């Protein structure tokens with residue numbers, strides 16, 4: 001099987017497993033796991049931020065950040081495509097008792113002008129604008145990357161209104177590699193950043209929330225409330241640390257393969273359009289009457305896994321366990337797959 005459903009499907013490599021097996025561990029709820037502490041320090045330093053918190057998932061790091069920055073009755077400014085809005089089980093409402101102001105960004109990327117226009121006046125009728133949250137790369141937008149200048153402009157609007165600024169950076173390293181940007185520039189811009197270790201970096205589990213000391217202290221308490229306090233999880237942190245130290249630069253290979261994949265897919269008559277991939281996500285929309293479920297099933301019959309991604313779209317994601325040989329196999333199979341889809 002060539003599994004392109006997500007970059008979360010990767011298995012730890014032998015050197016990563018070795019790092020995990022050799023991890024020094026302790027009870028992290030007692031603050032006694034040296035490997036988790038090493039990971040948190042390493043990531044905080046990488047971004048020039050004060051502190052970090054290791055969590056089981058990116059959903060948890062995002063949800064903790066939202067809880068942290070808001071009060072019940074607040075409103076979160078985010079895009080209609082945002083992971084925090086679409087793919088976290090309604091967590092903004094459940095965990096933070098907040099509503100959302102949904103932006104209609106281009107490929108999920110909204111602007112400083114959009115934010116400025118969405119901030120609420122001080123009026124008892126309105127929710128209180130409490131947080132601006134962006135996603136980079138933007139999953140639903142085909143792995144699109146923000147221009148750093150736009151993020152800086154959004155930060156200025158946040159500053160004018162004293163509103164905190166959170167980044168869902170589940171795939172931030174893909175953006176940094178694609179745009180040749182530095183983690184510290186992001187560390188300076190945001191109050192909190194969530195990064196995933198279990199996607200492009202190839203770790204089996206884990207995400208980090210980065211921020212100021214006081215924020216991370218409060219985040220640790222919220223993590224406990226959510227049931228995310230883990231014990232000898234240094235085995236998992238070792239994998240994340242290994243990923244941060246070894247698997248960032250290689251994301252460029254995933255991006256190259258995604259572009260080649262998009263080129264090949266665009267030759268299929270059943271495909272209407274492909275969002276030109278900036279990073280490792282390829283979203284292709286099908287001509288009607290072809291449906292995502294039908295196309296996915298045909299791909300599966302040819303040992304290729306993808307996911308339906310909207311009413312007319314299918315998504316492929318490149319990753320650490322997808323190499324040039326598999327790309328070649330993928331491309332070679334496309335004419336037959338194409339024919340099978342056309343024949344219904």
Ligand SMILES: *Cc1c(COP(=O)(O)O)cnc(C)c1O
Nearest residue numbers: 057058059060083135139168170
């Ligand atoms: C994967 C992802 C997350 C976190 O997902 P988990 O599966 O909970 O780790 C958050 N935001 C985006 C954009 C993602 O793609």
